[in-house]
Structures are given as C-alpha cells and as structure tokens.
Amino acid sequence: xxxxxxxxxxxxxxxxxxxxxxxxxxxxxxxxxxxxxxxxxxxxxxxxxxxxxxxxxxxxxxxxxxxxxxxxxxxxxxxxxxxxxxxxxxxxxxxxxxxxxxxxxxxxxxxxxxxxxxxxxxxxxxxxxxxxxxxxxxxxxxxxxxxxxxxxxxxxxxxxxxxxxxxxxxxxxxxxxxxxxxxxxxxxxxxxxxxxxxxxxxxxxxxxxxxxxxxxxxxxx
Numbered sequence: 001x002x003x004x005x006x007x008x009x010x011x012x013x014x015x016x017x018x019x020x021x022x023x024x025x026x027x028x029x030x031x032x033x034x035x036x037x038x039x040x041x042x043x044x045x046x047x048x049x050x051x052x053x054x055x056x057x058x059x060x061x062x063x064x065x066x067x068x069x070x071x072x073x074x075x076x077x078x079x080x081x082x083x084x085x086x087x088x089x090x091x092x093x094x095x096x097x098x099x100x101x102x103x104x105x106x107x108x109x110x111x112x113x114x115x116x117x118x119x120x121x122x123x124x125x126x127x128x129x130x131x132x133x134x135x136x137x138x139x140x141x142x143x144x145x146x147x148x149x150x151x152x153x154x155x156x157x158x159x160x161x162x163x164x165x166x167x168x169x170x171x172x173x174x175x176x177x178x179x180x181x182x183x184x185x186x187x188x189x190x191x192x193x194x195x196x197x198x199x200x201x202x203x204x205x206x207x208x209x210x211x212x213x214x215x216x217x218x219x220x221x
Contacts, residue, residue, distance in 0.1 A: 009034040010127050013052055015045040015074065016060040016089075021112075025058065032120045042066030045074045049084055055127045058119075059106065061090040061097045061163050068162040068198065072104035079105055087126045089114070096166045098137050108132030160202040168195040172208050173215035 012033045016022050017040050026035050037052040039045030042065035049057055057078075061071040069076070075086050086106040090097065098109050107126045110119065111134050122132040161169065164185075171181045178192045185192075196208065205211050 010056055010123050011036050011052070011054045012123060013037040013039065013045075013048050013054040013057045015039040015048070015057060015063065015071070017041060017063055028116045029120065032116075033123055039074075042069070042073050042077075046077045049074070049078050049081065053081065054084060056123050057084060057086045058123070059086050059088050059101070061088055061092055061101055068164065070101075070163045071106075072101045072163070075101060075104035075106050085126050085129075087122060087132065089119070092163070093134070093137060094163075094166075097163050098133075100163060100166075109137055110134045111137070161199060165195050165199050165202075168192060169199050169211060169215060172196060172199075173212045175212075 010033045012029070012035050014022050014025055014035055015038070016025070019040065022038050022040070026038075029035065033056075036054055037048035039048040040063075042063050044065075045057075045059070045063065057074075059071045059074060063070045063074065066073045066077075071086075071088055071090075078084055078086075086101075086108075088098075088101045088106050088109040089112060090109070091112050093111055101109060107129075108122060108131055110122055110132065114122070114134065125132050167185060168181060171184060176184065178189050178196075181187075181192045182189045196211075200206065200208075200211060203211070203214060205214060
C-alpha cells in the first residue's frame with residue numbers, strides 16, 4: 001500500500017496498557033494512519049483523546065485506572081466529543097466485553113488477530129460513521145440489542161460492572177476459590193476480594209451464594 005501524505009491520513013489515538021503492543025501497532029500502521037497520541041490507562045487515554053481530538057481511537061477493553069470500567073469508561077467519559085469515534089481492539093472475544101463497550105458508545109469491536117490491511121479499513125469505516133465488527137462478534141451485538149424485556153434488564157445490570165469484575169463474577173459463580181481466581185487472572189487475592197466486594201455492592205447482593213444464583217439465572221456462568 002502506498003504511503004499517503006500526512007494530511008490525507010486518518011488521525012488516530014492508540015490506547016493499550018502494553019507498551020510493546022502500542023509500539024508494534026504504531027509501526028504496522030505507519031504511513032496508513034497518523035498516530036497523534038497514546039494512552040496506557042483510563043486517565044491517560046481520556047487525556048490523549050481530549051488533547052488530540054482524533055477521528056478514531058483504537059481502544060483496548062481491559063485498562064487499569066479510573067473507577068475500574070476499562071475501555072468502556074473511556075468511551076463514556078468522552079461522550080461530549082461527538083467527532084471522536086471509538087474502535088475497540090482486544091484479545092477478548094467475550095460477549096460481555098463486546099456488549100459493554102458498544103453500549104458505552106464505541107462504533108466497532110475487532111480482535112487483535114485482525115490483519116493490518118483489515119484494521120486500516122476498519123479505521124476508515126468507523127471514521128466515516130460505519131459500525132465494524134469481527135465476524136463472530138457481530139452476533140453478540142445483534143443478540144444484545146435485538147432482544148427486549150429481561151435481556152435488556154440483564155444488560156443494564158452487567159453494564160454496572162467493569163470487564164474485570166465480570167470475569168471475577170463468572171469464576172465465583174463457577175465455584176472457584178479466591179486463590180484459584182487470583183491464579184487464573186494473575187492478580188492478588190486481595191485484588192480478587194476487592195473486585196468481589198465491588199460486584200456485590202453494584203448488584204446489591206449480600207453474598208457470593210446470591211451472586212452465583214444471580215449469574216445462573218442469567219445463564220452467564
């Protein structure tokens with residue numbers, strides 16, 4: 001692909017908590033988009049978006065910082081910038097991650113297995129107002145936004161949780177101990193306890209047993 005002049009390129013901010021990934025993505029996209037800023041957590045992402053006012057933000061779903069809302073929190077914090085569009089790019093292909101960030105206002109969601117050419121095209125499409133999804137992820141969005149009644153209530157409740165809190169909640173519901181969850185997610189036991197406490201508070205539940213029943217009723221165990 002021939003390189004374009006800088007003035008013809010879509011202006012992009014890259015947000016990911018792994019510096020190696022940001023550097024690699026920036027290199028891959030060199031000459032195809034203009035990377036005007038980067039972020040590594042919720043706070044730096046919001047600052048970069050507000051400072052640069054990019055056309056598209058390539059946004060990881062799982063980000064540290066903020067109130068624990070990850071990429072969705074960044075999108076919500078920038079809703080007053082209608083000219084900025086968000087394209088989630090993540091290793092996760094879990095339905096709750098996809099639905100959470102789309103509900104927050106992102107225009108698309110692709111996985112990190114996407115080719116460079118397809119990602120460039122996705123940036124172009126999102127910049128012009130189209131929605132873009134990796135093939136198997138589109139079904140999650142159709143399921144979530146094409147249903148009514150109970151399903152809508154379920155999504156609203158899940159939206160209170162960060163992506164990491166949903167991961168912890170699912171493992172709790174499967175019967176994992178705090179120690180097992182810590183090992184599974186590579187976090188400390190104290191962090192697991194903090195996540196569980198937040199989940200119970202947000203969902204207005206009093207015990208992990210109630211949480212398990214809550215998850216089972218919604219078939220998200």
